[in-house]
Amino acid sequence: MKKMRDSPTKTKTLPFSSAAPMPLVAIIGRPNVGKSTLFNKILGVKTAIVDDVPGVTRDRNYADATYLDRKFRLVDTGGLDLSSSDGMLTLIRRQSELAIAEADILMFILDGRAGLTPPDHEVVKLLRGVTKPIFYVINKIDTPKAEPLIADFYQLGKSELHAVSAEHGIGVSELLDDLYPLLPPADETTELTQLPRIALVGRPNVGKSTLTNAVLGEERVVVSDMPGTTRDPIDSLVVHGDQRYIFTDTAGIRRRGRIEPGLEGYSVMRSLRAIGRSDVAVLLLDAVEGVTEQDTKIAGAVLKQGRACMLLVNKWDLRANDAEARQEYERELHRRFPFLTWAPVLFGSAAQPDSLHQLFPNINTVYASFNKRVPTGALNQWLQKILESHPLPVRKGKPSKTSKAAFITQVATKPPSFALFCGHPQDVGPSYIGFLEHQLRDAYGFSGTPLRLLIRKK
Template sequence: MRKKRSKSIHQPALPGISEAQVPIVAIIGRPNVGKSTFFNRVLGTRSAIVDDMPGVTRDRITAECTYQGRRLQLVDTGGLDLSTSESMGQLIRVQSQTAIAEADILVVIMDGRAGLTPLDQEIATLLRDVNKPTFYAINKIDTPQAEPLLADFYQLGKDQLFPISAEHGTGVDELLEAFLPLLPVDPDDGERVPFPRVAVVGRPNVGKSTLINTLFGAERVVVSDIPGTTRDPVDTHIEYQGTPIIFTDTAGIRRRGKIERGIEGYSLARTLKALGRSDIAILILDGVEGATEQDTKIAGLLLKQGRGCVLFINKWDLRQDDPTAQTQFSKELHRRFPFFTFVPTIFGSALKGSSIDPLLSTIQSVMEAFCYRVPTARLNQFLQKALEDNPLPSKRRSPLKSMFMTQVATKPPTFALFVGKSVEVQTFYLRFLENRLRDTFGFEGTPIRILVRQR
């Protein structure tokens, strides 16, 4: 959601927040009051899954946006239930409490149609000891006739309540403008260089969320033995050797026939969307269970999407005492992933910090290859040498040398091969050129595309 930049306020009112920092605005409330709907409304996109069933959101879903020339980092949280004894509910509560601790501004959403509940009062009591700007929004007040429903909420003792309808957008601008003076002006106005994005993908319960938490050094996302715990893609920002990187935890990808309609279908769609906007994917395999047919299908999806890739073999600490295990596993990978021979493989454990530095170093190398551009002069020197070593088959029984190659794109590296009108370049020869490009220029972990064009 974006408006014309306001020029009346130039300094943020939040202590300790500079213009280079982005204030964190956390959305808090009990389950099923419309937090994710409000989150999507402010962003203007359907970034978080919305469903009538309580408890859909489990992790902290984060997105950065700009409102009237001011940046904010919006955080959607799972429903806060202080009395729950269920294991998943307790994990969600920890994530919500962490969001409260990290936030600069709190927005508390309550359901106007349901009225003030005991759980709402418990949350308000919890937040009394939190010394941060807190704004109470009463949701589902979508008509003037519904405004009398606000009366029940004045028992909270708050001077100002914000009636809103997250679904229809009513009152949302008034709420945002209330904490607008607390936000720093965005000096670049959205023209910053984007950070590299890395999606963590794989089957359910192979350790994706565990790896994200180890990378972050804290319980950034909910981890449980229950498959399908992660539903929304969760972005996590870290810095490695001075370079910011965005890691995205995604929902596990099951076989098509096992995917249920509704929430799981939405989760898969968001996983594919997160993959599409990423530069690199970390495909996690279970080192104990081994590679499966579903793993090969996910790998094929990554290749089709044209993402850089790193294979991470998880739970390897359980097999490290077997001296032949790594050799046998590598042979199995070569058999199941013959199209992935260019992808680097790391054997490690998502639980152990010792695996993090090799993984980040490999990601950095793959990112460099993903963005690498070969100068045209060097590329055509390479092409002439390749034609001398292995001439392109021709119906005229004479080798063809009048060809030209140039790189037309990066992410992934894409090349255009210009040939004569009557020349046909077979798939096996394109594969030969791809292998030669890798031998000459590297391109570790990134797919290569060669487009044949007639001169």
């Protein structure tokens, strides 16, 4: 066993790589032994939600990291409780078993304070046929007085045990030192690419996790009829055709007054952050329940953060036999989302992936609009044609002498932002700005993305 010392880890979170798959290191163990705490400590950021309540982590939570310039993928898993017959715990166990199957290296975390327990022995039995490298990590050894607690774990028959305190970072560097020789050398020619980030957002139980599994073609995240199943935002690499995306499954966002403090509060906060770091937000709506006030608030959060957006009316298979259902729903969308008339709408069912054949074409169109840049020359030719029929507003009683002297340029993308320079910006009101935005969309096809138009003094 390595001597413990307190030293910072040398890892950082990285975007997904375009190179060959990196080694996958899975953190496993029974509930509440500190898996998510160690996951966060190795990454150096609080990616996974941590709480003293068992069963907080439910899905496989992936993140890319490096240690001394060698890259690997780390996955946090839900607690392995092989004796439980509880429905949710069974689903969580299934996710952990999938992680064990796909991993290249395993870190088996045990609770040093609790000692070796019967559930730990059950996990050991599960691992007996596994030929992959396994690190036996004794967590919560945070003081020299706690070191004698390690003795209990030698009955596992393992010659090397790693004593750590994930919370305080003690022993984590030594653990990574032993992991280091198993990682492939860094490839100096490897380039990291910025892939389109797609966030699946909506109220609880509208089908976000089902859609994630549908686009992946595997049981990537836990799916249950119980609202609030997803807690951490879960990133998944999705390949469709020759294009790669990062899909983020987020926790359902309930009305503020109904959000319980603690775990749910953290989950909702992380969902909102996931929207902010995405390029495109796919807002899922329930075909049966219709559009609710909370749906409009979530859409408002997407718009406030300047993200591209498309609407997916999920569970449409339940209303497929209603001939007038689609027209009724479209009218409801226009009434509830007057500020999102530019967002594409897709009707389908995540439970029937064949109905979602237009999902990726719509995402590609919206993402292209989100990144579109219009040359300044073409913009000003467009503006002069507009001003000929719709001059800039002027103060009452003053002739319009500055309309044709106005100038426009695009100043940013993600979302596309424009600056209009004129003589009297204070005279240009919201109605005229809205008119220009509408004309911009018609002329350049900005589908699914918000536009920002800034009026500045020439």
